Amino acid sequence: MTHIIKACIFDLDGVIVDTAKYHFLAWRRLADELGFSFTEQDNERLKGVSRVRSLEILLEIGDLTLSPEEQEAAAARKNRWYVEYIDQMDRSEILPGAEEFLNELNDHGIPFALGSASKNAPRILRRIGLENAFAAVIDGTKVSKAKPDPEVFLLGAAEMGIPAENCAVFEDAEAGVEAGLRAGMYTVGVGEPEVLGKAHRVIPGLAAVTWEDLVQKAQQ
Ligand code: BG6
Ligand code: MG
Numbered sequence: 001m002t003h004i005i006k007a008c009i010f011d012l013d014g015v016i017v018d019t020a021k022y023h024f025l026a027w028r029r030l031a032d033e034l035g036f037s038f039t040e041q042d043n044e045r046l047k048g049v050s051r052v053r054s055l056e057i058l059l060e061i062g063d064l065t066l067s068p069e070e071q072e073a074a075a076a077r078k079n080r081w082y083v084e085y086i087d088q089m090d091r092s093e094i095l096p097g098a099e100e101f102l103n104e105l106n107d108h109g110i111p112f113a114l115g116s117a118s119k120n121a122p123r124i125l126r127r128i129g130l131e132n133a134f135a136a137v138i139d140g141t142k143v144s145k146a147k148p149d150p151e152v153f154l155l156g157a158a159e160m161g162i163p164a165e166n167c168a169v170f171e172d173a174e175a176g177v178e179a180g181l182r183a184g185m186y187t188v189g190v191g192e193p194e195v196l197g198k199a200h201r202v203i204p205g206l207a208a209v210t211w212e213d214l215v216q217k218a219q220q
Contacts, residue, residue: 003186003200003218006166007135008105009156011048012116014172015190015206016098017128019118020047022085027058030078036062044195048173050117050146051075079120086120089127097207102133104211111135113156115169117147135160147175150183157183168214170206171199186218 013019024043031038042061046054055075059066066074105112113136114121121139125131136159138152145151157164169180172190177199180187188203189196196202201217203209 001165002220003168004166005110005168005186005215005218007110007157007160007162008112008168008170008214009115009153009180009185010112010134011169011171011173011176011190012114012121012124012139013118014047015170016095016114016130017089017093017124018095019086019089019093019124022082023054025085026078026082027054029081030074031058031062033077034062034064034074036064038062048117048147048171048175050140051079051119053146083120083123086124086127089124091128094128094130095205097205097209099130101206101209101211102130108211110211111160111162113138113160115152115156116140117143117152147173148178148182150179153179153183153185157185168218171196174198188214 010016024040027043027046028038038058038061045057052075055071102112112134114134116139119140121137136156138155142155143152153169154164157167164184167185169185169187170190171177171180171187174195177187177189177196181198187199188201189199190203190205193202
């Protein structure tokens with residue numbers, strides 16, 4: 001199916017900014033504290049996944065059971081460490097090509113939204129100076145169903161007033177690619193084709209895309 005693109009929706013972690021490393025460090029610290037090891041490979045399973053679900057996966061990896069109260073306390077601890085990391089971030093951590101592409105969209109009058117699972121998204125946007133860049137910011141506090149459910153992207157499209165089929169989604173997580181496809185949007189995977197192969201197109205990063213090229217490929 002061809003798509004006529006009139007708006008874009010971006011995931012945050014791993015697409016606009018490289019926060020995956022801070023999530024990893026904070027989860028690993030929690031695993032250390034709980035007495036098991038957690039590798040970068042394990043961390044792949046947590047990408048794009050909500051905080052609560054991430055903890056469940058982490059506990060599965062450690063073969064550990066915690067009470068609901070302990071789980072809540074553990075997730076809060078992880079988040080405190082994570083926030084300590086992101087509070088040190090600045091504009092230099094915006095991923096290559098991201099700002100240039102957003103500027104290009106602005107030049108063409110194309111609206112764009114953020115569609116992130118993170119409850120920390122507004123805080124990160126403030127740290128990197130992009131708090132006013134997006135026409136709509138849909139984050140983990142605004143959705144009830146996590147990716148791969150398409151809710152986050154459908155809300156973004158609705159807030160911009162653009163039909164889903166006219167939106168292009170940029171995602172680095174497998175669950176996010178699935179959410180974009182289920183929303184009926186043109187879906188661009190940002191990362192490895194081996195992981196994101198279901199997307200309409202896969203690019204290594206936003207430095208590899210221009211507005212003109214996006215429009216053309218979406219129409220093919
Ligand atoms: C996603 C990340 O964007 O946000 C996940 O890819 C993370 O790794 C999720 O778990 C939730 O983030 P937060 O900041 O609300 O804990
Ligand atoms: Mg992501």
